Amino acid sequence: MEYGERWAVIQLSGCSGCPSAVFSSPVLQDLVYSMPVAYFPMVTDSQRVLSADIAVVSGAVCKRAEEELLKRVRESCSKLVALGTCAVYGGVVSREVESAKAVPEVVEVDQVIPGCPPPEKLVGEFLIAEVSGGEFRLPSYNVCKECPRAPLRRKPPIRVRYLEPPEELQAKACFLDHETLCLGPVTRGGCGAVCIELGVPCHGCLGPPAKSYTSQLANFLSILDIQLEKSKLMQFVSRYIRVGVL
Numbered sequence: 001m002e003y004g005e006r007w008a009v010i011q012l013s014g015c016s017g018c019p020s021a022v023f024s025s026p027v028l029q030d031l032v033y034s035m036p037v038a039y040f041p042m043v044t045d046s047q048r049v050l051s052a053d054i055a056v057v058s059g060a061v062c063k064r065a066e067e068e069l070l071k072r073v074r075e076s077c078s079k080l081v082a083l084g085t086c087a088v089y090g091g092v093v094s095r096e097v098e099s100a101k102a103v104p105e106v107v108e109v110d111q112v113i114p115g116c117p118p119p120e121k122l123v124g125e126f127l128i129a130e131v132s133g134g135e136f137r138l139p140s141y142n143v144c145k146e147c148p149r150a151p152l153r154r155k156p157p158i159r160v161r162y163l164e165p166p167e168e169l170q171a172k173a174c175f176l177d178h179e180t181l182c183l184g185p186v187t188r189g190g191c192g193a194v195c196i197e198l199g200v201p202c203h204g205c206l207g208p209p210a211k212s213y214t215s216q217l218a219n220f221l222s223i224l225d226i227q228l229e230k231s232k233l234m235q236f237v238s239r240y241i242r243v244g245v246l
């Protein structure tokens, strides 16, 4: 895509957090508003799918009409990007709707940008690569790599008793050193460890750095001595990605 090429923005089942991450960002505004929008039913009257150079799709596929729309978009747009964790993996929508599908389960995608919502930095890097003809790659490192807390000091088995950090937790220590579960080790980086900056452990919204979440998670859990109710643990680790699906 170059400046002046047309793009389409499609929202399936989900919230407006993903499109907002693109359109409300002060950093991205000049870039975003320089690209003519061919199709954006959320803000325009027209429901007719028009051809575009790039389609950005957020949300999961829950209805037959969404599946049909997605297929029409795929046919009429040169490049298709799944934006946000609902589109990429099913995300929180797939927790509520058993039959929800991720976009790559329905059509071929050219790029995925996970996150709930996707980090502005990654969206910006993708758009800049598009307009400059450069290459965009998702980070292959995990959240721990960009975490401001001290690296984990304990050796396995690491005891885990909390899903919320205890009050006495030292501001600079790794959550796992304080028996608090954090999915940073099995989650793709790129968000700047924003939750950890705010004192909240990573819940894994960017998904796994490599394809198999389930096997990475199983390896990670095997080094922990977990003293938590199984249902609470499963809720925590499958907030964004259903275990067994990936």
Ligand code: SF4
Pocket: 013, 014, 015, 016, 017, 018, 058, 059, 083, 084, 085, 086, 087, 091, 092, 093, 115, 116, 117, 118
């Ligand atoms: S990924 Fe998050 S922000 Fe995006 S549609 Fe799903 S719930 Fe909303």
Ligand code: SF4
Pocket: 143, 144, 145, 147, 148, 149, 150, 151, 152, 173, 174, 175, 176, 182, 183, 184, 185, 196, 201, 202
């Ligand atoms: S486990 Fe969590 S708190 Fe510890 S280094 Fe990784 S991201 Fe940071």
Ligand code: SF4
Pocket: 116, 143, 187, 188, 191, 192, 193, 194, 195, 196, 201, 202, 203, 204, 205, 206, 207
């Ligand atoms: S720290 Fe984890 S949950 Fe928070 S934005 Fe980053 S990947 Fe998502």
